[in-house]
Amino acid sequence: xxxxxxxxxxxxxxxxxxxxxxxxxxxxxxxxxxxxxxxxxxxxxxxxxxxxxxxxxxxxxxxxxxxxxxxxxxxxxxxxxxxxxxxxxxxxxxxxxxxxxxxxxxxxxxxxxxxxxxxxxxxxxxxxxxxxxxxxxxxxxxxxxxxxxxxxxxxxxxxxxxxxxxxxxxxxxxxxxxxxxxxxxxxxxxxxxxxxxxxxxxxxxxxxxxxxxxxxxxxxxxxxxxxxxxxxxxxxxxxxxxxxxxxxxxxxxxxxxx
Ligand code: CO8
Numbered sequence: 448x449x450x451x452x453x454x455x456x457x458x459x460x461x462x463x464x465x466x467x468x469x470x471x472x473x474x475x476x477x478x479x480x481x482x483x484x485x486x487x488x489x490x491x492x493x494x495x496x497x498x499x500x501x502x503x504x505x506x507x508x509x510x511x512x513x514x515x516x517x518x519x520x521x522x523x524x525x526x527x528x529x530x531x532x533x534x535x536x537x538x539x540x541x542x543x544x545x546x547x548x549x550x551x552x553x554x555x556x557x558x559x560x561x562x563x564x565x566x567x568x569x570x571x572x573x574x575x576x577x578x579x580x581x582x583x584x585x586x587x588x589x590x591x592x593x594x595x596x597x598x599x600x601x602x603x604x605x606x607x608x609x610x611x612x613x614x615x616x617x618x619x620x621x622x623x624x625x626x627x628x629x630x631x632x633x634x635x636x637x638x639x640x641x642x643x644x645x646x647x648x649x650x651x652x653x654x655x656x657x658x659x660x661x662x663x664x665x666x667x668x669x670x671x672x673x674x675x676x677x678x679x680x681x682x683x684x685x686x687x688x689x690x691x692x693x694x695x696x697x698x699x700x701x702x703x704x705x
Contacts, residue, residue: 466502471509508557531588535563576612
């Protein structure tokens with residue numbers, strides 16, 4: 448169905464594998480279009496979590512495709528940046544949590560893709576970096592926006608100005624990833640995490656994601672009001688009634704997402 452995406456579903460969890468082995472899964476226009484199409488068709492009523500990973504054992508995504516960018520004019524460069532940013536924003540605002548299972552190089556657009564996900568875990572051979580200034584460009588695809596929010600201004604500036612990649616243990620230390628695991632265990636650990644999320648009330652998980660993201664840039668008073676309203680809406684769901692009833696009767700709730 449797609450040329451560069453492999454899609455799998457296991458229960459409530461979907462796995463999107465980016466596959467362009469000749470370029471270490473570098474993102475070209477076709478891949479961005481396919482990701483856009485897939486995310487547009489993603490059924491958040493049926494699926495409760497998405498895992499994003501790269502094909503093979505060497506690379507998650509080695510950046511945007513340099514051979515495609517090399518000859519761009521200023522306007523084409525801006526359009527390419529906007530294209531990637533809009534797809535990543537679609538991923539970031541998907542109504543279910545997205546886990547990046549980073550299985551190797553996450554450079555430039557690869558690091559930017561991982562940062563657009565809710566949670567990042569990586570294999571012990573992973574390398575993260577923003578090498579763009581070494582190519583005469585800046586991190587596009589919203590890299591200058593998200594990196595400082597994740598790791599703080601000082602570290603973001605160091606990574607972007609030097610262009611030097613960091614290893615998995617350093618990415619863990621600065622909070623760029625939540626966990627580092629052996630390569631052979633990466634997908635199992637990602638599935639375990641996804642299944643833990645999927646077992647919870649999906650409308651509540653989705654509301655929590657919306658709140659955390661939307662409230663981040665709000666003044667505290669507005670953020671608190673936003674949360675209060677979302678909190679109230681949870682009481683209009685069957686999942687809340689059933690979840691609390693199950694607790695009170697010492698049962699287990701199988702959430703229906705209603
Ligand atoms: N684009 C295109 N092709 C690539 C890319 C890439 N980003 N990365 C690797 N490849 C290709 C190589 O050219 C090579 O192809 P070939 O076999 O035809 O020569 C193949 O993949 C294998 O790569 P290497 O032989 O280089 O493998 P190594 O193990 O020696 O090195 C590295 C692996 C370190 C990952 C190395 O390939 C590398 O440095 N790649 C480029 C990394 C990079 O600079 N990424 C950032 C790109 S810029 C970017 O992402 C900007 C995003 C924002 C865009 C904004 C729009 C305007």
